[in-house]
Amino acid sequence: MEAASATAPVLELRGITKRFPGVLANDHVSFDLVPGEVHALLGENGAGKSTLMNIVYGLYRPDEGEVLLNGRPVSFSSSKVAIRNGIGMVHQHFMLIPVMTVAENIILAEEPTQAGLLDYEAAEKRVKDLADSFNFHIDPHARIENIGVGQQQRVEILKALYRRADILILDEPTAVLTPQEAIELFGILSTLRREGMAIIFISHKLNEVLDIADRVTVLRRGKMIETVPAEGATREGLARLMVGREVLLRVDKTPATPDEVLLEVEGLTVLDDRELEAVRDVSFQVRAGEIVGIAGVDGNGQTELIDAVTGLRKAQAGRVTVAGKEITNDGAREALDAGLGHIPEDRHRRGLVLDFTLAENIALHDYKEPPDSRLGWLYPSRLIARARRLLQAFDVRGGGPLTRAASLSGGNQQKVVVAREVERDPRVLLAAQPTRGLDVGAIEFVHRRLVEERDQGRAILLVSLELEEILSLADRILVIYEGRIVGEYGPDVTAEELGFAMTGGTEEQAA
Amino acid sequence: MSESPGGITPPPELPPATPGPPSVAARLAFYQRAGGIVTPVLTAVLAFLVGGIVVAATGHNPLTTYKEIFNGTGLNWFFQVGSHDIGLPFSDARIWFPWNVNDAESEAAFNLQQTLLVAVPLVFTGLAVAFAFRCGLFNIGGQGQYIVGAMVSVWVGSSWAGMATGFHVVLAIGLAALAGAAWAGIAGFLKATVGAHEVITTIMLNWIAYWIGNYAFGQGGPLQNNFNESVPVSNDVAESARLPVFWGDALLQGLHIGFFLAIAALVVYWITLNRTTLGYEVRAVGFNPEAARYGGIPVRRSYILAMAISGGFAAIGGALDILGWQFRLGVIDIQSTQIGFIGIAVALLGRNTAVGVGLSALLFGALLNGTSTRNLDPEVFQPELAGNLTLMIQALVLLFVGADVLILVAWQRLRRLRPRRAGPAQEAPA
Numbered sequence: 001m002e003a004a005s006a007t008a009p010v011l012e013l014r015g016i017t018k019r020f021p022g023v024l025a026n027d028h029v030s031f032d033l034v035p036g037e038v039h040a041l042l043g044e045n046g047a048g049k050s051t052l053m054n055i056v057y058g059l060y061r062p063d064e065g066e067v068l069l070n071g072r073p074v075s076f077s078s079s080k081v082a083i084r085n086g087i088g089m090v091h092q093h094f095m096l097i098p099v100m101t102v103a104e105n106i107i108l109a110e111e112p113t114q115a116g117l118l119d120y121e122a123a124e125k126r127v128k129d130l131a132d133s134f135n136f137h138i139d140p141h142a143r144i145e146n147i148g149v150g151q152q153q154r155v156e157i158l159k160a161l162y163r164r165a166d167i168l169i170l171d172e173p174t175a176v177l178t179p180q181e182a183i184e185l186f187g188i189l190s191t192l193r194r195e196g197m198a199i200i201f202i203s204h205k206l207n208e209v210l211d212i213a214d215r216v217t218v219l220r221r222g223k224m225i226e227t228v229p230a231e232g233a234t235r236e237g238l239a240r241l242m243v244g245r246e247v248l249l250r251v252d253k254t255p256a257t258p259d260e261v262l263l264e265v266e267g268l269t270v271l272d273d274r275e276l277e278a279v280r281d282v283s284f285q286v287r288a289g290e291i292v293g294i295a296g297v298d299g300n301g302q303t304e305l306i307d308a309v310t311g312l313r314k315a316q317a318g319r320v321t322v323a324g325k326e327i328t329n330d331g332a333r334e335a336l337d338a339g340l341g342h343i344p345e346d347r348h349r350r351g352l353v354l355d356f357t358l359a360e361n362i363a364l365h366d367y368k369e370p371p372d373s374r375l376g377w378l379y380p381s382r383l384i385a386r387a388r389r390l391l392q393a394f395d396v397r398g399g400g401p402l403t404r405a406a407s408l409s410g411g412n413q414q415k416v417v418v419a420r421e422v423e424r425d426p427r428v429l430l431a432a433q434p435t436r437g438l439d440v441g442a443i444e445f446v447h448r449r450l451v452e453e454r455d456q457g458r459a460i461l462l463v464s465l466e467l468e469e470i471l472s473l474a475d476r477i478l479v480i481y482e483g484r485i486v487g488e489y490g491p492d493v494t495a496e497e498l499g500f501a502m503t504g505g506t507e508e509q510a511a
Numbered sequence: 512m513s514e515s516p517g518g519i520t521p522p523p524e525l526p527p528a529t530p531g532p533p534s535v536a537a538r539l540a541f542y543q544r545a546g547g548i549v550t551p552v553l554t555a556v557l558a559f560l561v562g563g564i565v566v567a568a569t570g571h572n573p574l575t576t577y578k579e580i581f582n583g584t585g586l587n588w589f590f591q592v593g594s595h596d597i598g599l600p601f602s603d604a605r606i607w608f609p610w611n612v613n614d615a616e617s618e619a620a621f622n623l624q625q626t627l628l629v630a631v632p633l634v635f636t637g638l639a640v641a642f643a644f645r646c647g648l649f650n651i652g653g654q655g656q657y658i659v660g661a662m663v664s665v666w667v668g669s670s671w672a673g674m675a676t677g678f679h680v681v682l683a684i685g686l687a688a689l690a691g692a693a694w695a696g697i698a699g700f701l702k703a704t705v706g707a708h709e710v711i712t713t714i715m716l717n718w719i720a721y722w723i724g725n726y727a728f729g730q731g732g733p734l735q736n737n738f739n740e741s742v743p744v745s746n747d748v749a750e751s752a753r754l755p756v757f758w759g760d761a762l763l764q765g766l767h768i769g770f771f772l773a774i775a776a777l778v779v780y781w782i783t784l785n786r787t788t789l790g791y792e793v794r795a796v797g798f799n800p801e802a803a804r805y806g807g808i809p810v811r812r813s814y815i816l817a818m819a820i821s822g823g824f825a826a827i828g829g830a831l832d833i834l835g836w837q838f839r840l841g842v843i844d845i846q847s848t849q850i851g852f853i854g855i856a857v858a859l860l861g862r863n864t865a866v867g868v869g870l871s872a873l874l875f876g877a878l879l880n881g882t883s884t885r886n887l888d889p890e891v892f893q894p895e896l897a898g899n900l901t902l903m904i905q906a907l908v909l910l911f912v913g914a915d916v917l918i919l920v921a922w923q924r925l926r927r928l929r930p931r932r933a934g935p936a937q938e939a940p941a
Contacts, residue, residue, distance in 0.1 A: 312805060333807035342805070350805045355798040360791070364806035373788045380786070 088160025150181030268318035293474025341426030411442030585622025630876030635828025636854025646817035652713025654851025660826025691826020699818025703811035
């Protein structure tokens with residue numbers, strides 16, 4: 001199809017079709033990959049990207065179509081065979097053993113031995129040489145549980161390189177990374193590309209695809225839409241291919257009309273899990289009808305601030321008042337009853353009980369009140385009826401009220417959380433990282449919804465690590481740095497100014 | 512609209528489901544559910560297979576041994592299928608029935624009564640473990656809670672003779688349940704307040720209950736009988752506190768109405784978990800305590816309540832044994848009973864579901880009874896070996912339950928083999 005690629009493709013997929021009960025995950029998808037390129041696979045959650053790559057990696061077998069490796073048709077019966085044929089895959093959820101060291105994890109299943117015994121020193125040396133040759137900064141002795149997520153990802157990449165992969169598949173590699181770590185990852189990928197490696201980069205984020213990829217193949221609902229060169233492509237164009245309609249990447253909103261103060265935080269000081277001060281004497285107000293954004297680099301006290309405001313963590317000092325009622329240290333139930341809605345930053349750890357059905361998850365706050373229950377007696381049929389209505393209203397796809405929450409895609413899970421929180425008609429809505437891991441369509445949905453809620457007179461506190469999200473949504477922006485609010489800005493502040501403040505810039509300026 | 516190749520049709524208003532994420536944990540959870548019925552059955556079958564190998568190794572025929580054990584359980588009563596005389600006067604009317612209706616006095620019937628008699632407390636100690644499990648707690652204290660229930664019921668049952676029968680029984684069972692709830696509640700309270708691990712605290716409470724029993728019913732103890740001070744047993748339970756026997760001979764240890772209480776307890780267990788806000792809280796805490804806390808559920812209170820309810824279940828089991836057929840509690844009983852511990856195996860094999868606990872209580876009850884010295888012909892297999900065989904099968908079941916994952920993987924392999932061959936054939940109709 002593409003005449004442009006001069007070198008022969010190392011991997012070629014022809015007319016791949018894969019069916020699951022009730023769904024056509026891949027519908028005659030064709031794809032090719034040449035050495036020395038980063039080929040992005042772009043599509044919304046559930047578009048069939050992961051399925052396609054799992055076929056390449058030998059986890060699934062296609063119902064139709066063929067996979068050609070170096071021009072030869074192959075059929076991998078398991079991922080082991082795929083690995084032996086030079087295919088490496090870094091999954092979204094890392095497959096590392098936390099208590100083992102970096103080196104041990106990398107050599108796992110292909111340990112260098114001497115007289116039948118593990119030659120640990122040789123292993124360590126090989127890992128170190130490998131890391132050095134690609135300019136990875138990593139300590140082979142460190143235990144996985146003690147290193148950060150970005151480092152763990154490098155271990156996964158090294159593991160693939162150690163097994164002599166020449167095709168590397170990365171499944172949404174930036175979903176778990178901070179912006180800084182993502183930049184480092186892109187550096188590594190550029191190095192690998194120069195070395196002639198062929199890289200498949202699965203993503204649904206337009207910016208990073210344009211940053212790193214040479215070619216982009218767009219999937220939508222299992223079908224291959226188009227393969228385009230990244231050069232000359234635009235965010236808007238790719239978004240249209242991905243979603244199948246025009247997408248508003250900018251949030252449309254009118255200027256805020258702030259009314260009475262609904263959330264007031266005064267002199268709040270909170271300790272983190274290690275009993276160190278994470279939030280220091282923070283004060284701010286959020287008024288009805290405005291979105292206040294809290295911007296900051298990860299780990300500057302955002303989590304502890306959210307927890308203290310929502311009653312999930314004790315504050316050392318200070319007061320939290322929701323709609324005129326003080327709820328400091330009263331607990332989650334009191335915060336909810338005072339009219340505080342909370343979209344938590346981690347929907348798996350906190351936002352959802354993954355083993356519960358969607359109906360049960362939607363009832364998480366109100367299961368004790370009519371109509372969900374009376375005098376301790378639960379009415380599942382009412383839970384289901386309400387869930388059915390909400391799932392429809394919020395366009396949740398991939399399951400009904402009796403589906404387990406775990407089987408939904410991330411975007412749809414988040415819609416369930418948003419639906420539940422908004423449905424309670426809260427006075428104050430605290431949205432923490434509300435679009436983490438979501439695709440373009442879902443982000444647009446959540447953003448539009450937050451603005452709508454604002455326009456209905458709710459006070460919205462948005463805590464996000466994504467600068468772009470803060471800039472496009474917030475009416476006022478507070479910057480948090482080392483647990484303190486170090487600056488307040490209007491909505492027309494530039495990203496550069498904010499970025500400077502987020503790294504402690506203003507403090508020095510003021511001094 | 513959507514091509515759905517046979518299989519499950521998605522709900523009409525919803526677009527087709529996206530396939531779940533293929534992470535290891537997700538797949539494991541999937542197979543755990545998929546193998547929901549298959550794996551416990553496989554577990555039991557494997558345990559019996561390995562047990563059979565051991566029997567063969569001792570030079571006996573495993574098949575005849577198992578058959579003999581099976582007959583000892585009384586379960587063969589159900590297999591006397593046929594057309595039976597129903598004894599209608601002045602006629603020889605016969606009726607087809609899955610068991611022999613005229614055979615209520617037979618040896619099989621008697622054996623079955625004994626099997627069910629053991630299964631009844633096992634249902635309760637099994638539920639004690641299962642309920643706590645659903646709240647994310649591992650209750651090892653069923654044994655102590657069972658003993659507490661037995662002690663309180665024998666004390667209440669042997670005091671106040673001459674009380675109205677129904678009231679005396681209800682009082683004895685009720686107080687036993689409350690005592691068991693309080694006993695287990697201690698562990699829940701410690702977990703909720705200072706975070707003491709329930710495995711440790713329940714084991715310690717087991718020993719405390721054990722030694723209280725040894726003291727209270729031992730020689731010179733406050734609850735020892737007042738007819739022979741050299742015998743370390745309690746007074747006998749008064750007639751007014753004894754459970755009526757509805758099947759078999761009351762003097763020959765027939766089946767008491769606690770059997771129906773056991774069935775009711777299974778129903779109550781299911782309803783509590785699935786139809787009450789309390790059960791909702793317990794399950795939410797069990798699946799994800801952090802999400803439960805976020806949802807406004809009082810997590811600590813759930814821990815205490817779940818433990819208390821568990822303790823109540825186990826204690827009722829103890830009370831039913833005392834009021835149903837033992838009628839007295841001796842130090843030797845406290846020292847030798849295993850009912851509480853077997854409850855752990857019952858819950859594990861039953862996967863903490865109501866039906867599963869009921870069935871596995873029956874299995875373990877049958878095993879205990881079928882291999883007892885009374886039932887097994889020494890010609891076939893020495894009873895003293897048979898007792899050990901029970902323990903072995905029990906241990907093997909536990910081992911295989913623990914090794915569930917292994918069975919799941921084996922199961923997964925089997926299933927993977929099939930579609931590979933059936934693959935192309937499947938394509939044609941679709």
